[in-house]
Each structure stands twice: as structure tokens, then as C-alpha cells.
Amino acid sequence: MSAAYFWFFVMLLALGMPVVFALLVGPGLSLILDDQQPYFAALLSRLYNGVDSFPLLAVPFFILAGELMNSGGITARIVRFSQSLVGHVRGGLAQVNIMSSMLFAGISGSAVADASAIGKMMIPAMEANGYKRSFAAAVTAAAAVIGPIIPPSGIMILYGFVMNLSVGALFAAGLVPGLLMGAGLMVMTRLLATRYNLPVAAPRASWAERGRSFRAAILALVLPVILLGGMLSGIFTATEGAAVAATYALLVTLFVLKSLKAGELPGIFIATAVQSGVILLLVGAAVTFGWLVTMSGMAENMATMLLGLTDNPLILLLLLNLLLFVLGMFLDAGPAILILGPVLSPVFTSLGVDPIHFAMIMCINLTVGLITPPMGLVLFVTASIANERVERIARALLPFLFVQVLVIVAVTCFPALTLTLPRWLGLIQ
Amino acid sequence: MRVLDRLISLLAFINKPVARTGSAAAGALIACMLTLAMAQIVSRAAFSHTLDWAEELARFMLVWAVLLVAPFAYRSGAKVAIDALVQSLPPRLLRLTSIVLNLLAGWICVMLLIESFAFWQRGLALSASALPIRMAWVYAIVPVALLALLLVAAELVLRLIASAYRPDPKLRLVGSVASVDEG
Numbered sequence: 001m002s003a004a005y006f007w008f009f010v011m012l013l014a015l016g017m018p019v020v021f022a023l024l025v026g027p028g029l030s031l032i033l034d035d036q037q038p039y040f041a042a043l044l045s046r047l048y049n050g051v052d053s054f055p056l057l058a059v060p061f062f063i064l065a066g067e068l069m070n071s072g073g074i075t076a077r078i079v080r081f082s083q084s085l086v087g088h089v090r091g092g093l094a095q096v097n098i099m100s101s102m103l104f105a106g107i108s109g110s111a112v113a114d115a116s117a118i119g120k121m122m123i124p125a126m127e128a129n130g131y132k133r134s135f136a137a138a139v140t141a142a143a144a145v146i147g148p149i150i151p152p153s154g155i156m157i158l159y160g161f162v163m164n165l166s167v168g169a170l171f172a173a174g175l176v177p178g179l180l181m182g183a184g185l186m187v188m189t190r191l192l193a194t195r196y197n198l199p200v201a202a203p204r205a206s207w208a209e210r211g212r213s214f215r216a217a218i219l220a221l222v223l224p225v226i227l228l229g230g231m232l233s234g235i236f237t238a239t240e241g242a243a244v245a246a247t248y249a250l251l252v253t254l255f256v257l258k259s260l261k262a263g264e265l266p267g268i269f270i271a272t273a274v275q276s277g278v279i280l281l282l283v284g285a286a287v288t289f290g291w292l293v294t295m296s297g298m299a300e301n302m303a304t305m306l307l308g309l310t311d312n313p314l315i316l317l318l319l320l321n322l323l324l325f326v327l328g329m330f331l332d333a334g335p336a337i338l339i340l341g342p343v344l345s346p347v348f349t350s351l352g353v354d355p356i357h358f359a360m361i362m363c364i365n366l367t368v369g370l371i372t373p374p375m376g377l378v379l380f381v382t383a384s385i386a387n388e389r390v391e392r393i394a395r396a397l398l399p400f401l402f403v404q405v406l407v408i409v410a411v412t413c414f415p416a417l418t419l420t421l422p423r424w425l426g427l428i429q
Numbered sequence: 430m431r432v433l434d435r436l437i438s439l440l441a442f443i444n445k446p447v448a449r450t451g452s453a454a455a456g457a458l459i460a461c462m463l464t465l466a467m468a469q470i471v472s473r474a475a476f477s478h479t480l481d482w483a484e485e486l487a488r489f490m491l492v493w494a495v496l497l498v499a500p501f502a503y504r505s506g507a508k509v510a511i512d513a514l515v516q517s518l519p520p521r522l523l524r525l526t527s528i529v530l531n532l533l534a535g536w537i538c539v540m541l542l543i544e545s546f547a548f549w550q551r552g553l554a555l556s557a558s559a560l561p562i563r564m565a566w567v568y569a570i571v572p573v574a575l576l577a578l579l580l581v582a583a584e585l586v587l588r589l590i591a592s593a594y595r596p597d598p599k600l601r602l603v604g605s606v607a608s609v610d611e612g
Binding site: 012013014015016017018019021024025028029040041043044045047048051052053054056057060061064235236239240243244246247266269270271272273274275276277278280281284384390 | 452453455456457458459460462463466467469470474484487488489491492494495496497498499501502503507510514515526529530533534536537540541543544545547548568571604605606
């Protein structure tokens, strides 16, 4: 199969076609060009299978939880509490956004779920507080990337499964880079806050005020504790945890706070269905597209080319990062790992790179790829939640992307960042 | 012109309720999925009994919900696109681009629609793993959704063409993404 589908895709995207159609029409045109019409059947079944997956249920559930928390005034309570704590800092709500995402990362294993849950809460709040919408969305997208790096992590489960590595070791290896990335984003926000004169949410609150806002927000603040406890004790899975979050939000807003009327529910469920439908169609189309990338051998060709350049492991790893970064612009993290992991990992392991270290480079780099245009799922999700142009968010993302590239380079050059914790826990030698 | 107007109102007459019913049904399915997931947790925690069928049913409902909402999302313009490059195009060229893109979207719907019948037929021979039903029941939504999407594409293309001759108060064009605003 020729690589024509790829250029069709880029062209249609540039003409402003909705991404979900471009992902299907590009390959479709290429099938006609190559006279391979029988593959349309495969295109359809890949699209179907891309959506037909139980873990994806987490997407509508987390969106629903976000909708309920917004409509029921829980978001407002969380924001008031956060404001009482760090609102007097310049850029306080941006810091709250990043910290919430790091806390959420300990609950969800997906950047998309992170972006939709935190974004639903924080983007409207930040906008109301005087932030530019594009900046609020950029902070949300950048912070959501931490989701699959701090455990639990969907893509690490996938990688461990495909490459036969210990998922526990991968989880442990991701913790330090995830915290590092969160801290880096917070420092960058602090710098931007001074430079762009970001809003201060409120004057410094007294401890009595903080206590009051804490009590008002406690029903929302215990939710992560419930989720973490339930998942760690094995009462429910990560996907079911999303359902627990939505049900909890439903019960609290309907019966405890009484801030939501039953009559408002149909509208909320429909809005949830529309938003998750748009996202999940995109996931299905991206899976289909990823399958074509494998079939056409495009990724493997690029890898062969890369290895023809030098045999110094560090230079190769940095080149690999470049390749992954470029591929991450066009591929979803999951398909990219399925395609590239088995091809690249053995090559690098034979050059003396630790497989866990290599896995982290791939997972972190491709996760960051979720916020780089033109094909960045998390970027699209935040754009759809914020109702803001993708390119404006992408521009506002640049300083945060700089931090993330620094983390990727640090993780690549210093294996100790990833390998120390799993070694210390006795998960690897 | 009169034929064109007739066609547009006929398509709108079909598409509007289909889009609205589809998204309402998808909302109801989300509520069912939530109930199933909670039933699963409670059944396992309280009665140590796993409801195999609940997980499968929730998955099928997810597929249905996503496909049911697709025509509404397409018609109301709730989709993600990058319009930085086409923004500066003159309005007439933008309309032409939109016509071509929607024709292409309609074309891929036709191609997939043709395949979807064979896909559905394969489902006649397949049983679901936990539920006592044939997969054809689940797959049936695929041709239905593709047909609905095709009709939306047709409406958008015709509206775009007609809007070259007279203003269409319901037609929105953001970048090259066209949508119908029902207020």
C-alpha cells in the first residue's frame, strides 16, 4: 500500500475538514488510487472495533461527572476552596488546574479522561476569573498529559502487555518523570504569571475563610480518596471508577446539595452523549488510521532510516525522540506504541538500553504527542470542551511544551530518573 | 431553484428529528450504561457475583450511543477541525471548499454504507459472547447511522449550493465547516 493516504489526510486537514472525516476520507481516497477497494470492509470493521471497547466507557462517565459537578455547583465550591488557598498567588487558578491534574493522574490512566474531567471544571472557572480561554485550555491540555505518566496508566498497561514487561515496574518508573513534569509546568506557570500579569483570583484568605470553603468543598474533595481507595483495594476497576465518580456526583447534587433538579438531567445526559460521541468517533477513526500506518510499513521505513545513521546509543535515543515526536504529531499514543514498540525496542535493547528506560521514553514522548497538532487527541478534546480554536490553544501551549521536551530529554539522558524507583522497590534488577 | 428548495426542506424534514431523536436516545443510553456499571460493582462487592452480560451490554450501548449521536454532531457542527489555513480565503472559495469537503464526507459514508450491509450480514452468524443475541442486532446501527450521516451531508451540500443564490439564515460556515443552526 502506498503512503498516499497520509498526504491526502494532511491535505484534507489543511483544507479544514473535520478531523474524524479526514482520518477516513484520506485512507479511502488512497484505496481507490491503489485499486484496493476490498479494504473498505477492513476500514469499516476497524472503525467499529475502535469504539467497541469497555475501557472507553470511562470517557462518557468522566464527562458526565464533570457536567454534573459543573451544573450542580460543585465545581464552583472546588474553585472557591482552591482560591482561598492559592488564589492570592498570581496565576493561582492555573496552578490549581495543574495540581488537580496531578491528583487526577493518580485516579485515571488516560490523558483524554483527565482533560475532559479537569477541563469541564477548570476552563469555565478560569475564564470567569479573567484568563484567556486559549490559555486556560492550554494549561488543561498540558497538565492532562501527566495523566498516563503518573500511575495508573492505560498506555503502560498496553506496552507491558505487548512487550512482556512488568506493568508494576512501568508504573513505578513513571512516577518520578510524572512528578517532575508537574513541577516543571508549575514553575513555568509561575514565570508566565509575572510576564503576562495573569489574574490573581482573590485577596489572601484568612484561615477561618479557608476552613469554611474547605467544608463547603469537602463532598467533592473526598471523591479522589474514594476512587483511589476503591481501585487500590480492587473493589472496582479504573473504568468502573469513572462510573462511581459520575454516580457520586449525581447523588450529591440531587440529594445532598439539592443544587440540581431532576428536570435538568435529560439535558445533561444528552450533552454528555454529544461530547463523548465526538471524542469516541475520533478514537475509532484514529485506530483505523493507525492500522493503515502499520499496513503501509511507513513507521518501519522511518525506523530503518534512523538506525542507518549512527550506532551511539545516546545520539540514537535523542534521534528516536525526534522521530517519536514527529510521529506523535500524527498518531495516537496507543496505536503508535503498538506499531513502534515491537520494532524499535529490540534494536535499542541490543545496544544496551534498559527495556524499562526505553519504555518510559516511548510512553512519555508519545503521550506528549497527544497535545501536538495536527493530530493531538487531548488537544482536540480540550478544544471541544473549551469551544476554542485548536491553533490558538496550540500557540498558548508552546511554553508548556518546552518544559515537556526538557523532561523528555532529561528522562532520555539520565536513566536513573526512571530506573531508581522500580529498582528500589525490587521490581527490576 | 424551486426543486433545490424542495429537496432541502425534505432533507431537513428528515434530518432534524433524526438528529434530535438520535442524541436523546444516546443520552438515555449513557444513563443505562451508568446503571449497568454500578450494578456490576454492587453485584461483585455485595454478592461476589460477576455479571458478565452487564459489561458486554454496556459496550454495545456505547457503540450505539456513539453512532446515534453522530448525525446530530455532524449537522450541528460539533466536531473538531483545524481552520487556520482556510480562514483567510474569500467567502466564495470557502463555500466551494466546504462543498467539496462535504461531498467527500458523503462519499466515504456511501463507501462504508455499502460495506456495512455485508458487515451486518456477518453478524447474523455471530452470537454475542455473554448475551443471548445475534451480533446482527448490535451491528444494525452501523448502516442506519451511515445513512443518516449521508443525508446530513446531502443537506449541507445542497444548502451550500443554494446559499450562493440567496441567503440561508440557518446555514453556518465556520472556516470550511458547514452546519445547520436550529436555534
